Amino acid sequence: MGDTLLNPRFRKLKGEVGLAYALLAPAVLLMVIFMVYPILYVFIISLFKTNKLAKIQSFDGFRVYGELLSSKDTWVVIGRSLLWTFLGVAVKTLFGIIVASTLNVKYTGRKISRLLFIIPWASSIPISVMLWQWVLHNEFGLLNHTLKTIGFSNPPVWLGEAHTAFASCMWVDIWLGIPFMALVFLAAMQAVPQTLYEAAEIDGATRVQKFRYVTLPGIAAILMVATLLSSLWTFNDFNTVYILTKGGPAGATNILITYVYLNSFQWLKWQKAATLSIFTFIILSTVSIFYARLFFKREEI
Amino acid sequence: MDLSNNNKRRITNSFIILLTVALLILMLFPFFVMLVSMLKSSKEIYHIPPYWLPKKPTLINFSLVWNTIPLANYFKGSLIIAFGTVVLNTMISVPAGYAVARLHFPGKKFILFAFLITQMFSPVVVVISLFKIVIKVHLIDTYLSVIIANAVFTTPFVIWMLNGYFSGIPKGIEDAARIDGCNRVGALLRVILPIAAPGLVTTIIYTFIYGWNDFIFSLTFLQTGEKYPLTMGLYQFVGRFAVQWEQLLAGAFLAILPVLILFFLVEKQLVSGLAGGAVKE
Numbered sequence: 001m002g003d004t005l006l007n008p009r010f011r012k013l014k015g016e017v018g019l020a021y022a023l024l025a026p027a028v029l030l031m032v033i034f035m036v037y038p039i040l041y042v043f044i045i046s047l048f049k050t051n052k053l054a055k056i057q058s059f060d061g062f063r064v065y066g067e068l069l070s071s072k073d074t075w076v077v078i079g080r081s082l083l084w085t086f087l088g089v090a091v092k093t094l095f096g097i098i099v100a101s102t103l104n105v106k107y108t109g110r111k112i113s114r115l116l117f118i119i120p121w122a123s124s125i126p127i128s129v130m131l132w133q134w135v136l137h138n139e140f141g142l143l144n145h146t147l148k149t150i151g152f153s154n155p156p157v158w159l160g161e162a163h164t165a166f167a168s169c170m171w172v173d174i175w176l177g178i179p180f181m182a183l184v185f186l187a188a189m190q191a192v193p194q195t196l197y198e199a200a201e202i203d204g205a206t207r208v209q210k211f212r213y214v215t216l217p218g219i220a221a222i223l224m225v226a227t228l229l230s231s232l233w234t235f236n237d238f239n240t241v242y243i244l245t246k247g248g249p250a251g252a253t254n255i256l257i258t259y260v261y262l263n264s265f266q267w268l269k270w271q272k273a274a275t276l277s278i279f280t281f282i283i284l285s286t287v288s289i290f291y292a293r294l295f296f297k298r299e300e301i
Numbered sequence: 302m303d304l305s306n307n308n309k310r311r312i313t314n315s316f317i318i319l320l321t322v323a324l325l326i327l328m329l330f331p332f333f334v335m336l337v338s339m340l341k342s343s344k345e346i347y348h349i350p351p352y353w354l355p356k357k358p359t360l361i362n363f364s365l366v367w368n369t370i371p372l373a374n375y376f377k378g379s380l381i382i383a384f385g386t387v388v389l390n391t392m393i394s395v396p397a398g399y400a401v402a403r404l405h406f407p408g409k410k411f412i413l414f415a416f417l418i419t420q421m422f423s424p425v426v427v428v429i430s431l432f433k434i435v436i437k438v439h440l441i442d443t444y445l446s447v448i449i450a451n452a453v454f455t456t457p458f459v460i461w462m463l464n465g466y467f468s469g470i471p472k473g474i475e476d477a478a479r480i481d482g483c484n485r486v487g488a489l490l491r492v493i494l495p496i497a498a499p500g501l502v503t504t505i506i507y508t509f510i511y512g513w514n515d516f517i518f519s520l521t522f523l524q525t526g527e528k529y530p531l532t533m534g535l536y537q538f539v540g541r542f543a544v545q546w547e548q549l550l551a552g553a554f555l556a557i558l559p560v561l562i563l564f565f566l567v568e569k570q571l572v573s574g575l576a577g578g579a580v581k582e
Contacts, residue, residue: 019400113325
């Protein structure tokens with residue numbers, strides 16, 4: 001024992017460990033106070049009856065859990081969130097690949113198009129969503145004006161009806177997500193060795209074949225990371241629905257994230273909102289642990 | 302043979318350019334609408350059928366919007382929140398990033414894993430508790446509450462980014478500084494940070510943009526209109542019974558411009574950072 005303490009290497013290491021913990025302390029403390037503890041706290045709120053001021057009243061157990069799980073409304077919202085996420089990510093990925101492919105071709109002005117494609121991601125997201133509100137305006141919006149000009153005499157009141165409102169929200173979220181996908185895929189495509197394309201060309205491969213057998217396998221790993229990341233972001237997108245429709249009309253565009261928020265700060269049903277937060281937390285953790293493990297696996301290689 | 306190949310290339314190239322133009326129209330349409338609408342007078346913008354371009358372009362909306370809503374206050378609010386987030390985030394992330402990149406300690410892998418997972422959380426999951434905590438510690442309706450929340454939610458990603466930057470600096474440089482009499486902290490401040498400066502600038506700009514774009518925490522924690530940042534101020538303006546859209550769009554343009562410029566400076570590093578180093582800068 002005394003021997004190891006005298007060992008200078010051990011002492012050096014011990015100092016290093018102490019320093020490491022000291023340097024990490026503020027970050028870890030902040031995360032514990034403002035992320036870990038709040039999750040536990042939300043869990044506690046979900047077990048208690050609350051008043052309008054979110055004050056805990058009396059123990060209620062898992063009653064609301066059962067109530068919510070057997071309520072149709074909950075499943076409609078969860079189902080919509082999943083549709084929102086899967087469809088959203090699929091379309092973002094598709095558009096991302098298309099945009100990246102066009103940017104991967106050499107032509108004059110390519111750099112400028114690259115810059116222009118980033119703008120939706122680069123500008124302030126809440127404010128971009130407000131711009132869409134104006135674009136989608138049924139009387140003065142230039143979208144419906146365009147539609148009328150090209151022959152649709154009766155374009156929809158986009159944000160006024162359930163289906164079109166949800167489609168509009170989805171499109172705005174997709175639109176916000178395309179630039180990131182495009183940039184990641186472009187970077188991945190540019191990392192595919194040119195020699196592979198040359199070899200394919202010698203073998204007489206067509207453009208489509210080159211894409212199928214060289215590009216796609218080359219970007220597969222990044223495709224996986226990007227779609228996982230994007231599905232978490234898409235699922236978490238609060239701004240689009242809240243700003244565009246506030247979940248309306250008649251709750252038709254609510255996804256889990258906005259539903260939690262409206263239940264708490266709008267309708268003051270804190271216990272229900274807390275329970276829904278726990279559902280959201282479970283869904284998010286499952287996906288993010290999957291993501292983190294994938295990530296660490298690659299890191300080790 | 303050569304000629305037909307050339308023709309083929311020309312056809313594919315014009316196809317690509319057509320496709321690019323179509324996609325750009327799709328992606329930039331709202332900004333085009335913003336640019337033309339903010340130059341219209343209130344009479345023109347509410348004309349039916351709508352005009353494509355302003356008949357008599359005017360800059361009057363830029364001065365009108367300053368009088369209709371307290372835009373200067375909103376700018377101030379956004380700046381305080383964004384700078385505050387940068388300062389708090391940098392103070393806690395730089396030491397933590399250095400520790401995970403340079404030091405050996407038990408539990409390092411767990412910490413990195415935990416940071417990676419928390420990065421994925423939605424503020425909405427914890428916003429109810431944060432609201433209660435903020436009330437309890439009397440920080441409700443203060444910039445500080447919004448700043449802390451934004452700093453917390455940017456910290457995991459920034460630590461990961463810094464971990465990458467710090468790991469890339471050769472160990473020998475630090476050892477040399479320590480032989481010359483620097484202690485670890487001195488070496489971090491005098492040697493490591495200056496070398497990692499470009500990376501640090503990236504994370505600083507990232508946090509600034511994050512704070513500038515904050516919506517949910519301002520929406521939840523701020524109660525006095527004068528304290529609103531631009532996002533909230535403009536959102537409240539849209540919610541009014543009669544929105545003066547031509548003025549709102551002028552305000553939106555002013556709010557977007559600074560982050561747009563900043564974003565272009567760090568876009569490449571951000572992409573590779575977000576893809577977890579899966580793609581190179």
